[in-house]
Every structure is written in C-alpha cells, then in structure tokens.
Amino acid sequence: MTEQAEWLHTQIETLASQQAQFTDRAFWLALDKLVAEQDRRNDQLQGEVDGRTWRPDRW
Amino acid sequence: MKTLVLVSHPQLADSTSQQFLKASLPKQDVTWEHLESQESFDVAREQDQLRQADRIILQFPLYWYAAPAGLKQWEDDVLTRTFVYGDHRFPLADKELGIVVTTGMPEKAFQRGGAEGLTLDAALSPLAAVAARAHMRWLPTFPIYQFGYLEEPEKLQLVVDYQRYLTQPQPDSLEQRQAWFTHKLPAMIDQLPPEQQATGRLIQAEFEQQKDDIEALADTLAMIKEQEDD
Known part of the structure; x- marks a missing residue:
C-alpha cells in the first residue's frame, strides 16, 4: 500500500468510527474497501503498462 | 432508478x-x-x-x-x-x-x-x-x-x-461501484456533523482522484495495446 493510500485508509477509518448510526458506519467502511480495491487496480494497471512498455526486442 | x-x-x-x-x-x-x-x-x-x-x-x-x-x-x-x-x-x-x-x-x-x-x-x-x-x-x-x-x-x-x-x-464492476459511491458521497458528507465535513470532503477528493488515475491508466493501456496490434 502506498503512503497516500495508507493515509486515506486512516482518514476513512477514523471518520467511520465517529458515526453513531450503523448504516452510516457501514457506508464509510465500504468506501474504505473500495479505495483498497482502487489501489490494487491502480497497481495492476501500472504494472501492465510497465510490462508492455518494456520491449527489449524493439530496442 | x-x-x-x-x-x-x-x-x-x-x-x-x-x-x-x-x-x-x-x-x-x-x-x-x-x-x-x-x-x-x-x-x-x-x-x-x-x-x-x-x-x-x-x-x-x-x-x-x-x-x-x-x-x-x-x-x-x-x-x-x-x-x-x-x-x-x-x-x-x-x-x-x-x-x-x-x-x-x-x-x-x-x-x-x-x-x-x-x-x-x-x-x-x-x-x-x-x-x-x-x-x-x-x-x-x-x-x-x-x-x-x-x-x-x-x-x-x-x-x-x-x-x-x-x-x-x-x-457489478469496479466502474459501477465507483459511480455508486460518487453519487452517494455528497449527501453523506452533508449529513456529517460540521467538524467532520472537511475530512469527508478530503476523502471524497482523494477517492475521485484515484478514480481518474485508474481511468487514465486504462486509457494508456488501451493505446499501447492498439499500437501492439499495428
């Protein structure tokens, strides 16, 4: 996880813990999960871009 | 809907x-x-x-x-x-x-x-x-x-x-999930107590930025794949 993602995760977790309503807490925690998914997808896409750009046969 | x-x-x-x-x-x-x-x-x-x-x-x-x-x-x-x-x-x-x-x-x-x-x-x-x-x-x-x-x-x-x-x-794709949260976020932030709203908006901005980054990467990838096909 990048530093930025770590920071965002902490912000969301703190905000979630401050919500009195169960359904409100659920919303922010689900967003936290989605942000983790975004982070993973970002990594994978970045990896694929790097992999496809690295073409020694075209040097 | x-x-x-x-x-x-x-x-x-x-x-x-x-x-x-x-x-x-x-x-x-x-x-x-x-x-x-x-x-x-x-x-x-x-x-x-x-x-x-x-x-x-x-x-x-x-x-x-x-x-x-x-x-x-x-x-x-x-x-x-x-x-x-x-x-x-x-x-x-x-x-x-x-x-x-x-x-x-x-x-x-x-x-x-x-x-x-x-x-x-x-x-x-x-x-x-x-x-x-x-x-x-x-x-x-x-x-x-x-x-x-x-x-x-x-x-x-x-x-x-x-x-x-x-x-x-x-x-139920990542794209649709992101869109659903984008749609919900403004009202969820509005109902936060005033002292939490700034954090809510920061989270929203960062979430939207991540969404844009993924979209940009996907576009780049599509372009690379297109060139590989040529």
Missing part, C-alpha cells in the same frame, strides 16, 4: 434478517412492500407498481427450496397471463428482476454433493422462467447465508452490498 422490493415472510416481525434489511434500505427511490400483511391483493395497484419500477426485487427466506407460500399467492393473483404476456405488450420487458434470498444453511451446502444437493440457481429456476416469459432481465441472485452467524464486520458490509444490489446499475 426506481426499485420495488417485495418481501415475502410469514412472520416478518420475528425475522432478525428481514428487520436488518429493512433498516438498511436506501432512503430514496425504493418502495418496500410486505406481501403477507395484505389480506388480499389489490391486483391493479400491484400491477401498476410493477409497471413503475425499473428493478423489482423479490426478497424471502428459502423454505423447502422455494419462496414462502405468500409469494406464490402474489404470483398467482398479480401476474395474470394477460398482464405478463397475453396481449403481447410485455409491460415488464427489460425491467430487472433480482432475488434476495436468506438461507439457514451455509453457502457450501448449495452445490451438487453438498448438504442440500442443489444450487440456489436451480432452486430458483421457476422464478427465472417467469422472468424469461415476461422478457425481464434476471440479475445474479443476492444470497444471505446464515444471517444469525454473521459477525459485525460482515453485517456492516451486508448493509452496503444490499443497498448496491437494490440501486446500483449492473454489472
């Missing part, structure tokens, strides 16, 4: 799962109706509700591999032949039909060789056949296995998964 939730349960007040789902309902664009609380169905009204909805959800506990009798009664009374297909107008065409089904047995029971020996899709095939006849679009089922055994983190997740099942456009 307008969603109609039809709940069939003979003892709704005693059902913790149904009460939980009721408390989890999205605040807007959802109509909720309990079938067994009506002595007889006002067929014209029920059919009108179906016409108005974009997504129709049938929600019930699985009793002997089927919905409770109340739902069958509703089908027999409301889904008349003329209404569904008889006059070739198909008023339910292209509407989505989703099933929220609770089970007393765990997920692994619902497979060949499992304790129940059949999949939920197989058990629900009569409803899928009705959907096909009405030219509706069948959504992947939303099963809730053994609600009573869920721990708090799982229940928290269930709240939002259920809300998304009711209101998020299909298919």
Whole structure:
C-alpha cells in the first residue's frame, strides 16, 4: 500500500468510527474497501503498462 | 432508478434478517412492500407498481427450496397471463428482476454433493422462467447465508452490498461501484456533523482522484495495446 493510500485508509477509518448510526458506519467502511480495491487496480494497471512498455526486442 | 422490493415472510416481525434489511434500505427511490400483511391483493395497484419500477426485487427466506407460500399467492393473483404476456405488450420487458434470498444453511451446502444437493440457481429456476416469459432481465441472485452467524464486520458490509444490489446499475464492476459511491458521497458528507465535513470532503477528493488515475491508466493501456496490434 502506498503512503497516500495508507493515509486515506486512516482518514476513512477514523471518520467511520465517529458515526453513531450503523448504516452510516457501514457506508464509510465500504468506501474504505473500495479505495483498497482502487489501489490494487491502480497497481495492476501500472504494472501492465510497465510490462508492455518494456520491449527489449524493439530496442 | 426506481426499485420495488417485495418481501415475502410469514412472520416478518420475528425475522432478525428481514428487520436488518429493512433498516438498511436506501432512503430514496425504493418502495418496500410486505406481501403477507395484505389480506388480499389489490391486483391493479400491484400491477401498476410493477409497471413503475425499473428493478423489482423479490426478497424471502428459502423454505423447502422455494419462496414462502405468500409469494406464490402474489404470483398467482398479480401476474395474470394477460398482464405478463397475453396481449403481447410485455409491460415488464427489460425491467430487472433480482432475488434476495436468506438461507439457514451455509453457502457450501448449495452445490451438487453438498448438504442440500442443489444450487440456489436451480432452486430458483421457476422464478427465472417467469422472468424469461415476461422478457425481464434476471440479475445474479443476492444470497444471505446464515444471517444469525454473521459477525459485525460482515453485517456492516451486508448493509452496503444490499443497498448496491437494490440501486446500483449492473454489472457489478469496479466502474459501477465507483459511480455508486460518487453519487452517494455528497449527501453523506452533508449529513456529517460540521467538524467532520472537511475530512469527508478530503476523502471524497482523494477517492475521485484515484478514480481518474485508474481511468487514465486504462486509457494508456488501451493505446499501447492498439499500437501492439499495428
């Protein structure tokens, strides 16, 4: 996880813990999960871009 | 999107799962109706509700591999032949039909060789056949296995998964999930206490930035793939 993602995760977790309503807490925690998914997808896409750009046969 | 939730349960007040789902309902664009609380169905009204909805959800506990009798009664009374297909107008065409089904047995029971020996899709095939006849679009089922055994983190997740099942456009992709949260965030931030709103907005900005980054990367990748094809 990048530093930025770590920071965002902490912000969301703190905000979630401050919500009195169960359904409100659920919303922010689900967003936290989605942000983790975004982070993973970002990594994978970045990896694929790097992999496809690295073409020694075209040097 | 307008969603109609039809709940069939003979003892709704005693059902913790149904009460939980009721408390989890999205605040807007959802109509909720309990079938067994009506002595007889006002067929014209029920059919009108179906016409108005974009997504129709049938929600019930699985009793002997089927919905409770109340739902069958509703089908027999409301889904008349003329209404569904008889006059070739198909008023339910292209509407989505989703099933929220609770089970007393765990997920692994619902497979060949499992304790129940059949999949939920197989058990629900009569409803899928009705959907096909009405030219509706069948959504992947939303099963809730053994609600009573869920721990708090799982229940928290269930709240939002259920809300998304009711209101998020299909298919359930990362793109659609992001769009659903983008749509919900402003109202959720507005209802935060004033001292938390700045944090809420920061989170929103960062979330949107991540979304844009992913989109940009996907575009770059598409371009690279296109060049490789040349």
